[in-house]
Amino acid sequence: MKISFTNKQFWRIASVVFIMAVWKILSLIFSSDFVLPSPEKTLVTTLGLFSEKHFLVIVGSTVMRSLAGFTLSVILGIGLGIIAGTHPPFNAFLQPILITIRSIPVIALILLALIWLNPGSVPVFIAILTMFPFICINVIDGIKSVDPDLTEMARFYRVGRSRILRELYFPAIMPFIISGASSAMGIGWRAIITGEVLSQPLYGMGTWMQGAQTFLNVDAVIAWTILAVIISFGFEKTIRWGERKLTAWKF
Amino acid sequence: MKLELENICIDFREIALYRDFSIGFDEGKITCILGPSGCGKTTLLNIIGNIVKPDRGNLSGFEGKIISYIFQDPRLLPWKTVKGNIEFVLGKEIPPEEREQLADHFIRLVELDDFAGYYPSKLSGGMRQRVSIARAFAYSSDIILMDEPLKGLDIKLKLNLIKTFSRIWEKDKRTVIFVTHEVDEALLLGNEIIVLSKPPAEILTHLSMEIPLGDRSLDSPSLSGLKMKLLNTLGN
Numbered sequence: 001m002k003i004s005f006t007n008k009q010f011w012r013i014a015s016v017v018f019i020m021a022v023w024k025i026l027s028l029i030f031s032s033d034f035v036l037p038s039p040e041k042t043l044v045t046t047l048g049l050f051s052e053k054h055f056l057v058i059v060g061s062t063v064m065r066s067l068a069g070f071t072l073s074v075i076l077g078i079g080l081g082i083i084a085g086t087h088p089p090f091n092a093f094l095q096p097i098l099i100t101i102r103s104i105p106v107i108a109l110i111l112l113a114l115i116w117l118n119p120g121s122v123p124v125f126i127a128i129l130t131m132f133p134f135i136c137i138n139v140i141d142g143i144k145s146v147d148p149d150l151t152e153m154a155r156f157y158r159v160g161r162s163r164i165l166r167e168l169y170f171p172a173i174m175p176f177i178i179s180g181a182s183s184a185m186g187i188g189w190r191a192i193i194t195g196e197v198l199s200q201p202l203y204g205m206g207t208w209m210q211g212a213q214t215f216l217n218v219d220a221v222i223a224w225t226i227l228a229v230i231i232s233f234g235f236e237k238t239i240r241w242g243e244r245k246l247t248a249w250k251f
Numbered sequence: 252m253k254l255e256l257e258n259i260c261i262d263f264r265e266i267a268l269y270r271d272f273s274i275g276f277d278e279g280k281i282t283c284i285l286g287p288s289g290c291g292k293t294t295l296l297n298i299i300g301n302i303v304k305p306d307r308g309n310l311s312g313f314e315g316k317i318i319s320y321i322f323q324d325p326r327l328l329p330w331k332t333v334k335g336n337i338e339f340v341l342g343k344e345i346p347p348e349e350r351e352q353l354a355d356h357f358i359r360l361v362e363l364d365d366f367a368g369y370y371p372s373k374l375s376g377g378m379r380q381r382v383s384i385a386r387a388f389a390y391s392s393d394i395i396l397m398d399e400p401l402k403g404l405d406i407k408l409k410l411n412l413i414k415t416f417s418r419i420w421e422k423d424k425r426t427v428i429f430v431t432h433e434v435d436e437a438l439l440l441g442n443e444i445i446v447l448s449k450p451p452a453e454i455l456t457h458l459s460m461e462i463p464l465g466d467r468s469l470d471s472p473s474l475s476g477l478k479m480k481l482l483n484t485l486g487n
Contacts, residue, residue: 153326156300157319157340157390167339171330249330249370 037219046223061203069127081139098133106191123195130191131184138180142173178243185235259308270451281427283441292430296396319392321400325383327371334367337386357385377408397429413439417464434481446484456484
């Protein structure tokens with residue numbers, strides 16, 4: 001059987017092989033599992049995670065937190081974004097708030113949330129604060145990009161307000177919502193795990209990562225990390241799939 | 252009944268476009284307004300469409316009239332198919348099945364049957380303008396306003412669109428007010444041709460065309476004679 005790769009695929013695979021090789025060499029140099037375990041050992045540990053007691057609850061809790069944070073951010077971001085995009089005074093009012101939230105270091109948000117909230121809700125709170133501004137800002141930009149000729153046409157043809165919103169504004173800003181959602185998910189996912197490491201909810205990937213770190217199970221720390229990367233990749237793929245479904249007219 | 256604008260005065264960007272300007276349009280006819288660029292043709296359409304209020308003057312006969320538009324640019328929603336774009340302007344008062352039938356009917360009339368499910372990005376410029384024509388006719392209006400819808404298209408496409416438009420119009424006989432600066436378009440499409448001067452606009456000529464829309468040819472002696480006459484009027 002002959003397996004053929006495209007040029008792009010070849011370099012992607014080469015990149016993964018390169019990372020593995022560097023990892024292997026470094027692990028040989030350090031030759032200590034407490035510093036850097038070998039890729040093979042880590043792979044075994046990663047597979048072992050699946051048989052961990054409560055594995056599904058641990059991963060499920062973190063995923064649910066991110067989905068909850070994401071959903072609330074999308075609702076809030078689209079809602080406020082549409083109002084701000086169509087009402088300049090509200091936009092002027094909202095901009096400094098968005099810029100402030102975006103400029104606050106995530107760790108500062110976590111420290112404050114730890115004081116204010118219970119451990120389970122800290123990561124969700126962090127997720128909203130990191131994700132919502134991305135989506136909101138993109139929605140505002142999206143509304144600004146709506147072709148005034150089209151809105152004029154709709155008004156001339158006396159199309160109702162709600163239909164203009166649903167069938168003109170909403171599809172026009174959809175690509176912006178998706179690109180906002182994609183950056184939000186990337187940043188929010190990392191913030192959630194950071195939040196879990198510090199707030200130590202009963203179940204969560206961050207909690208387990210922190211536990212592994214305490215006992216110097218470096219292979220387990222890396223194994224959870226690999227899992228986090230794979231899940232994040234899954235989110236990204238889902239968003240891109242949604243993009244093809246929701247903006248089919250662009251493809 | 253006649254549609255009339257009486258003693259209209261309006262300025263645009265400090266240019267006196269109209270000073271005590273009056274004009275009338277016959278219902279059920281295509282009136283072509285021919286004039287040099289910048290003479291305020293679009294402003295005139297905006298006044299008729301009740302988008303711009305004149306500084307002074309009256310409109311009569313336009314009360315309660317519903318208007319559809321064919322713009323220079325087709326102005327289609329890129330995320331809606333040909334059919335979706337037509338259905339978009341059809342109001343809630345029309346039941347969904349009927350909306351679909353109406354859209355289908357006009358898609359057939361502009362000969363886009365095979366493209367009903369296509370997005371505008373997959374259509375040529377001429378096809379997009381056909382969709383815009385179908386949309387204007389499908390909308391249950393009393394008047395169609397057209398603002399240089401053929402500008403920028405090559406001559407073959409233009410003739411094609413004029414033929415399509417005439418064919419639909421013959422069945423429908425809706426009141427059409429059409430502005431252009433191309434004499435040929437006016438000669439091929441107008442029942443009435445009104446030539447405007449540079450601003451402040453005055454009516455230089457008013458022609459009534461007797462030849463039915465479909466039977467006109469730019470090469471015929473009668474039309475080429477009229478063309479010379481109109482070009483001369485415009486040139487002055």
